[in-house]
Amino acid sequence: MSAVGGARRTLWPTLALIVSVAVYLVHRRVIDAARLEIDATALGLIAGAASYFAAAWLGGRLVGLALERVGARRRRVPKLLVELVSVALFIAATVATIILVFGQSLSGALAGSGLVLAVLGFAIRNVLADVLSGIALGLEAPYRIGDWVEIDNAVRGRIVEIGWRTTRLLTRDDTYTILPNSRIARQRVTNYSAPRRHYRTHVQILLDHEVPVALARTILAQAAAKPTIIQRTPEPDVRVVSYEAEGIRYAVRFWVPSFAEDIDCRDAVLSTIDVAVREYGLRPPQTRLRVSADSRLPNAAPAPH
Known part of the structure; x- marks a missing residue:
């Protein structure tokens, strides 16, 4: 100003x-x-x-x-x-x-109004809980106007207003969400805009056991680095998450500029990975069924003719 x-x-x-x-x-x-x-x-x-x-x-x-x-x-x-x-x-x-x-006579006046304050406080206890929670959120400042937050893995959006009783968010689908401050104070809040707007995320890919891990890492990392929407530095990397019966699961990690571009970054990375997997002919995991020569139980009755 x-x-x-x-x-x-x-x-x-x-x-x-x-x-x-x-x-x-x-x-x-x-x-x-x-x-x-x-x-x-x-x-x-x-x-x-x-x-x-x-x-x-x-x-x-x-x-x-x-x-x-x-x-x-x-x-x-x-x-x-x-x-x-x-x-x-x-x-x-x-x-x-x-x-x-x-x-x-101040003490006498306050003592005389104590009962009235107690009755009024009980009647509006929910409102007071929201207001006190709003004061605590305002002092601690876990988020501010314009921050992208996730509340208890249920609500994601950008903070547009922080009031005495409620906090208002605008989701990526332009949905206006109003949450009581007392509910926010009791739940886990993830701020994607603090301390910096960029952060690292990942997508998981499952490939067949026949694909060597070293080859899979190289191909997935090169594919993830192609989209221009993600941050160029640090470069994307690949980690093996688990060795499962269906195949080997990889986590392709990359950095996004802000939460607003999260979905677009995931879409771009998955699209380039799909192209690379098809170009190199990497086999996706296949369900294998083992059929026994005699699948009947020992005491099972013969099938009717």
């Missing part, structure tokens, strides 16, 4: 803070000098409360501008984090105002 835009966002909070502090400092002198019939104590309380809230307003704007500048250089800062800071500042201003107004 430009300096002019930042100044505009902080102009009104700054003016409100200056005016409220000035009124709080000089209100008694002005009332005495002008002989106004105004309650100086009430005016002082109003000016003091206004100063607290104006300071919270200005502090929230300044923190928001600082976080936006940090997000411009790195990853975008979640909107929830900015709102959380503002709420915390306004809560502090509210507490300070209550102390200013009630003074020593």
Whole structure:
């Protein structure tokens, strides 16, 4: 954001803070000098409360501008984090105002409202769970706006909004998915965009036992390196995963630029592997059946004529 835009966002909070502090400092002198019939104590309380809230307003704007500048250089800062800071500042201003107004009777007022808060908390416990989970996610920042994530191997998509109660994702099929924050907090989250957007994945290929491992590795690696959509470095490699009855299973590993290209990269690699397997005449695994000369059980009755 430009300096002019930042100044505009902080102009009104700054003016409100200056005016409220000035009124709080000089209100008694002005009332005495002008002989106004105004309650100086009430005016002082109003000016003091206004100063607290104006300071919270200005502090929230300044923190928001600082976080936006940090997000411009790195990853975008979640909107929830900015709102959380503002709420915390306004809560502090509210507490300070209550102390200013009630003074020593603050503890009595809080004790009297304890039962009401307990009943209200029980009634909206699910909402509170989502909100508290959203606060925890905003502080820990396991993902940010624009990240591609997978939640509990069930939902994959790009984060488009992080709210107080829900997180919203847009899948690769342009499906809009809304998940409660409390559900996300209880499940495993895989972030494909952090700390870097590129990552390594693999596809598995099963070839016949008659194909030598060294030959299979060379052919599969050369084929996987042909697509231009994958990252050129590090180069693709091949590992033997298992030696099974049906054949030898290989893992062809390669690097993709980002999760958005994952499916296209897999398609390109598998397509080039298919061409190479056919060109070199590599036999796919075949199911072999062994037929016994006498397949009847010893005590089995003869088949009817």
